[in-house]
Amino acid sequence: MILVRKLTKRYGQTLALDNLSFEVRPGAVTGFLGPNGAGKSTALRIILGLHHPTSGEALIGGRRYDRIRHPMREVGAVLDANAAHPGRSAVHHLACLARSNRIGRARVRAVLDQVGLADVAHKRVGGFSLGMRQRLGIAAALLGDPAVVLLDEPINGLDATGIRWIRSALRTLAAEGRTVLLSSHLMSEMALTVDDVLIIGRGRLLAETSMTEMRDRFERDVLVRSPRAADLAAVLTGLGASVTAVETDTFVAAGVDAPAIAAAAAAAAIPVHGLTSRGATLEDVYLQMTGEAVEYRSTERTAQS
Numbered sequence: 001m002i003l004v005r006k007l008t009k010r011y012g013q014t015l016a017l018d019n020l021s022f023e024v025r026p027g028a029v030t031g032f033l034g035p036n037g038a039g040k041s042t043a044l045r046i047i048l049g050l051h052h053p054t055s056g057e058a059l060i061g062g063r064r065y066d067r068i069r070h071p072m073r074e075v076g077a078v079l080d081a082n083a084a085h086p087g088r089s090a091v092h093h094l095a096c097l098a099r100s101n102r103i104g105r106a107r108v109r110a111v112l113d114q115v116g117l118a119d120v121a122h123k124r125v126g127g128f129s130l131g132m133r134q135r136l137g138i139a140a141a142l143l144g145d146p147a148v149v150l151l152d153e154p155i156n157g158l159d160a161t162g163i164r165w166i167r168s169a170l171r172t173l174a175a176e177g178r179t180v181l182l183s184s185h186l187m188s189e190m191a192l193t194v195d196d197v198l199i200i201g202r203g204r205l206l207a208e209t210s211m212t213e214m215r216d217r218f219e220r221d222v223l224v225r226s227p228r229a230a231d232l233a234a235v236l237t238g239l240g241a242s243v244t245a246v247e248t249d250t251f252v253a254a255g256v257d258a259p260a261i262a263a264a265a266a267a268a269a270i271p272v273h274g275l276t277s278r279g280a281t282l283e284d285v286y287l288q289m290t291g292e293a294v295e296y297r298s299t300e301r302t303a304q305s
């Protein structure tokens with residue numbers, strides 16, 4: 001569990017975090033989303049004790065990072081996929097980290113297996129692709145078998161195979177009961193990856209919600225096509241939906257989602273030729289939210305100057 005309470009961080013004139021509070025629960029993948037400069041890295045660095053907040057605090061399992069006796073055993077982080085020295089082999093890199101953190105050598109082999117790098121364990125990191133370096137970063141983060149895992153932009157720049165691998169690795173970590181927090185500036189990267197989402201803009205929390213709730217809130221109605229449109233419309237009205245005819249074979253249903261329409265049509269043996277969920281896409285909603293945050297900030301700045 002990560003708890004961030006009233007975190008404020010100033011860098012000179014820049015207010016990077018502005019009274020930011022949120023919680024990240026165990027057993028789920030949480031996305032930390034915001035445009036460039038929103039304050040994501042600053043918050044992650046404060047959680048990891050690398051930067052000091054101007055005020056407020058960040059707690060991991062109830063304690064500040066600098067009060068944790070064996071940090072690698074409680075929290076693992078991947079801030080930079082290029083953190084390993086290019087001249088070292090993967091196994092050497094991990095063995096050094098394990099030794100300096102008093103972690104048994106057996107964990108090195110275990111994490112290499114876990115991230116699928118066992119076959120290239122003795123190869124120099126300099127020859128690794130970005131996807132392999134990202135896996136090595138995750139292996140390093142998992143060395144101490146921590147309950148909390150933080151990743152800064154882990155998907156950025158990866159190819160489709162790398163993205164698929166990261167997604168399933170994060171799902172596994174969450175299913176093991178760990179707290180998993182990853183940052184990104186792209187909603188498209190988060191939509192298929194995370195359970196919960198925190199959206200920040202200009203250092204402020206804009207939304208703290210689940211992906212399911214985001215979808216439910218913004219996918220508004222369904223365009224339905226059926227050769228027996230009138231019959232299907234009557235069935236859906238009976239279920240409490242409101243229906244507006246568009247053409248003889250097409251109508252719009254609100255208050256009922258596409259899976260429920262499909263199920264109702266199947267139960268009544270009515271053929272369906274098309275179901276299209278409509279409304280703002282997650283990307284639209286995100287851009288609208290963060291765009292407003294940018295506008296708010298520019299007004300504030302003008303007022304101050």
Ligand SMILES: Nc1ncnc2c1ncn2[C@@H]1O[C@H](COP(=O)(O)OP(=O)(O)OP(=O)(O)O)[C@@H](O)[C@H]1O
Nearest residue numbers: 011014016034035036037038039040041042043185
């Ligand atoms: N060490 C620093 N000194 C001065 N200003 C900084 C420092 N680190 C961050 N900032 C500023 O604080 C704000 C938040 O930056 P931060 O890097 O945390 O955002 P971010 O959401 O991680 O962005 P990105 O997606 O671009 O990495 C920005 O205005 C940035 O310029």
